[in-house]
Structures are given as structure tokens and as C-alpha cells.
Amino acid sequence: MPSKVLSIILGGGQGSRLYPLTKARSKPAVPIAGKYRLVDIPISNCINSEIKRIFVLTQFNSASLNRHIKNTYHFSFFSSAFVDVLAAEQTPGNDGWFQGTADAVRQSMHHFLEHDFDYALILSGDQLYQMDFNEMVKAHKKNKAEISIATIPVNAKDATSFGILKTNDKNKITSFIEKPEAKLLPDWTSEVSDEMKGEGRNYLASMGIYIFNRDLLVKLMDNPDTIDFGKEIIPQAIETNRVYSHQYEGYWTDIGNIDSFFEANLGLTDEFPKFDLYSREKRIYTHARMLPTTKVSGTNLDKTVIAEGCIINASKIQHSVIGIRSKIDAESTVINTYMMGSDFYQPLEEIMDDNIISMGIGKRCFIKNAILDKNCCIGDDVRINGEDLKDHETDTYVVRDGIVVVKKGAIITNGTII
Structure with a gap:
């Protein structure tokens, strides 16, 4: 019994x-x-x-x-x-x-x-x-x-x-x-x-x-x-x-x-991660989302985990976890980063509007040693690198232990350097 x-x-x-x-x-x-x-x-x-x-x-x-x-x-x-x-x-x-x-x-x-x-x-x-x-x-x-x-x-x-x-x-x-x-x-x-x-x-x-x-x-x-x-x-x-x-x-x-x-x-x-998401006997359950497959164009991927529903046009992603519905634009580089993704897709007219910074990572960005919380809007030509930064907080991000944590829903304007 x-x-x-x-x-x-x-x-x-x-x-x-x-x-x-x-x-x-x-x-x-x-x-x-x-x-x-x-x-x-x-x-x-x-x-x-x-x-x-x-x-x-x-x-x-x-x-x-x-x-x-x-x-x-x-x-x-x-x-x-x-x-x-x-x-x-x-x-x-x-x-x-x-x-x-x-x-x-x-x-x-x-x-x-x-x-x-x-x-x-x-x-x-x-x-x-x-x-x-x-x-x-x-x-x-x-x-x-x-x-x-x-x-x-x-x-x-x-x-x-x-x-x-x-x-x-x-x-x-x-x-x-x-x-x-x-x-x-x-x-x-x-x-x-x-x-x-x-x-x-x-x-x-x-x-x-x-x-x-x-x-x-x-x-x-x-x-x-x-x-x-x-x-x-x-x-x-x-x-x-x-x-x-x-x-x-x-x-x-x-x-x-x-x-x-x-x-x-x-x-x-890691090649053989200590926490095994691929085990048949020890599977991890979560909310079943009806998301499309992830689309990757022209991106050099190395040691990267990408969830479903993403649109990736970055030039390089290395040693990073990319969450659901993430969007990364052309010529951007992402290293040592956990990008949590988005809770929803933006309407196409917002994405095409040059006056709106859309969700995800924009063009020609460099992101390293960072956590991007859900629904972040990172503009074009943004540089974020947590290495050697002292702990501090602003309205849009927090630095802890050399890691930049961009807050949920934060908007980082074009050309920002952190």
C-alpha cells in the first residue's frame, strides 16, 4: 500500500x-x-x-x-x-x-x-x-x-x-x-x-x-x-x-x-549539464504554451539554450539562455546572459514603428554578464557589460556581483552604455 x-x-x-x-x-x-x-x-x-x-x-x-x-x-x-x-x-x-x-x-x-x-x-x-x-x-x-x-x-x-x-x-x-x-x-x-x-x-x-x-x-x-x-x-x-x-x-x-x-x-x-532537463524519468513540468517554433537567421550559436517562440537574427549568442518569445535583432552579440523572454508578442505595427523601442534586443547591441527580466525593451546600439561594475541600482536596472539585472518591462534607450 x-x-x-x-x-x-x-x-x-x-x-x-x-x-x-x-x-x-x-x-x-x-x-x-x-x-x-x-x-x-x-x-x-x-x-x-x-x-x-x-x-x-x-x-x-x-x-x-x-x-x-x-x-x-x-x-x-x-x-x-x-x-x-x-x-x-x-x-x-x-x-x-x-x-x-x-x-x-x-x-x-x-x-x-x-x-x-x-x-x-x-x-x-x-x-x-x-x-x-x-x-x-x-x-x-x-x-x-x-x-x-x-x-x-x-x-x-x-x-x-x-x-x-x-x-x-x-x-x-x-x-x-x-x-x-x-x-x-x-x-x-x-x-x-x-x-x-x-x-x-x-x-x-x-x-x-x-x-x-x-x-x-x-x-x-x-x-x-x-x-x-x-x-x-x-x-x-x-x-x-x-x-x-x-x-x-x-x-x-x-x-x-x-x-x-x-x-x-x-x-x-554545459555539454552535460548537472541539472538534466532531458531526462525521461525526471521531467520538469510547466505551463503548456501553444507557441511556434524558434526561427534563427545568420546567428553563430555556441553553448546556448533557446526556448520556443523566439525570433533570432543576432550575429552571435554564446553561453546564454534565451527564454520564450525572445526577439534579438541583427548584428547583436549576447554572451553570458540569461534573457527571460516575453509574456506576449507585440503587434507588428509597434515593432515596425521607429518611434517605439520594441521588446527584446535591438540592432548592433552588445550584452554580456546580464539578466534581462521579462518584457525588457533594449534599443539599438546598447552596450551592457556587468564585468567590473560596482553594486548599484537605477530605475531600469540593478548591478549585483558583476551582473546587470535589467528590471521587468524596463526600456533601455538607443545608444545606452551600462
Whole structure:
């Protein structure tokens, strides 16, 4: 008999480290890989694991997320499957926002308890990975665990940025430390595979993926003083409950800031990308759009991913991701760039009007080290190069870590140099 699992995806807070991509949308709704949204990743992992009762918790700018989920995830009328968005709501017993990950689950608990489930699978809405949750559920049951935490081996350099767990030889977690100083790390090694040892990845980091037994989760949510899983619930539970590690050694990255978001997207252009969009078993689902094929004329393409519905006349595109409905005009060069594309096609009369800067990239442009949010209008003879630029913000763009992020719908006039 299959396990009764309810999935809860945490949409995160304001996503300030991903600003300006989160200026008008919640973090799970940020476009990724040219045609998907971040939330498609955990939802697809659930569907591929036959877990089809899914809640997404969010509180900031949730309109586009609601619209995406409503338009994308349709199940059979005769099925109990669903993907529902739960935004922070005022109730007779509570009039506040979600204060942390555990508080979000606590405030939404009355919705979860309307469903029959034995285990709650709690996921983050801003991570890139492909994982079979069935294996984690099986290990959870085999260990007679009350809580299981997905962990990934990391090296000493990365360990100081994560919550690090220490396990015994049965994978039971014995202790936890949040973002340890480098001098403490020698005491925090765990048993990992020979392959991981060879890469110097001897420390187990929490991936922010948890399985809770239903009864324990309900009990833990009774304490309103605990508001966060990683900082409070998990460290306290290790002292009193059976908490086990489920070790994962595949590709996983936390999309925490502009730099990691940029790297994760451009990594898709590698010959054998670590995140495999071409897997039959681990496919990523998203909104099915009825778009035409992409048309390319006279363009030198190298290590480039192009979504559907694009019209490309550029001279060169290298190491870039070009999103849906993108338009790039003649003699333009695009390097190390994630262009998110457009939500709609402009009427032909607007495109032909010389007084209007149309969506996409104009003629004779040079774009390097940039993220172009949806519906950007880049005029002719524009030069954008994020290299060596200091962090700053204007009305139309933000510079972060040497990357120029052009804001959604921004108009960059002819001849502009950034």
C-alpha cells in the first residue's frame, strides 16, 4: 500500500536577495531555464515521485504564482490530486504574517488536517535538484524515524554557510550546528561515500527537505514560540526524537541570491549539464504554451539554450539562455546572459514603428554578464557589460556581483552604455 504523503512547499519570504527579480513576483514564481518557474522544480519532483497532493505556502506578490499554478497543474476530475497555493491569511486566531518556515506551517495547519496523510514532506520553493522522494520515504519508514532530513555532503569552504549535521553509523542524527566557524569543522565530519570523500565533501549539510510523521508535526506546531524549522524545530527535535539523515549525492543548489541564480541558469548550457532537463524519468513540468517554433537567421550559436517562440537574427549568442518569445535583432552579440523572454508578442505595427523601442534586443547591441527580466525593451546600439561594475541600482536596472539585472518591462534607450 503506498504511503500517504502530503507535500508542503515553502515559498519563502520577500526574496530580497533575488531583488529585482522578486520586485513584482514571489520567489517561487521567478522564471528559470527560459520556460519554467522555480516552483515547477519541487512540484515536478513530487509528481515524478507519485506525490500529488501539494500545497504551496507564500505571502508576498503571490498573484503571478497563483495564475501559473492554476493554468499549469490540472489533474483528473476523478483524482484526489491537487496543487493549491496558501497565502498568509488573517483568521480569528491570528492576524499576522508568516514569521518563519515553521510558523507558516503552523498557520496553515488547519488546511492540512482536512486531508488524510501519515507523513508531511516539507520542501523549499527555491532549490534546483531532481530527487526521488519515494526513496526518502522508504528510508524514513525503515528507520522508524519521526523526522528525516535530506542531507548533501559539502566541502569545508561551503560548510560554513549551511546547517551541518553529525550522524552515527546508522544515519541517526546526533547533533546539529548552524553555519559553523571553520575552526570547528574537524569535529563535524560524517561518514560519506568514497566518491564524496575523494572530493573532500565530508560534512553533511541540511538541504531544507524534511519528512515529519503527522502526529509529531501536529504536536510540534502546538508551541507558538518556535517559528523556524532549521533554527529551532530541528535542533530541538534532535535532542528528543528519532531524527535521521537521508543522504543525497546528486546535483542540488540553493537559489539564494542573484549570483547563484545566474550560475544555475548558465550551467544549463554545459555539454552535460548537472541539472538534466532531458531526462525521461525526471521531467520538469510547466505551463503548456501553444507557441511556434524558434526561427534563427545568420546567428553563430555556441553553448546556448533557446526556448520556443523566439525570433533570432543576432550575429552571435554564446553561453546564454534565451527564454520564450525572445526577439534579438541583427548584428547583436549576447554572451553570458540569461534573457527571460516575453509574456506576449507585440503587434507588428509597434515593432515596425521607429518611434517605439520594441521588446527584446535591438540592432548592433552588445550584452554580456546580464539578466534581462521579462518584457525588457533594449534599443539599438546598447552596450551592457556587468564585468567590473560596482553594486548599484537605477530605475531600469540593478548591478549585483558583476551582473546587470535589467528590471521587468524596463526600456533601455538607443545608444545606452551600462
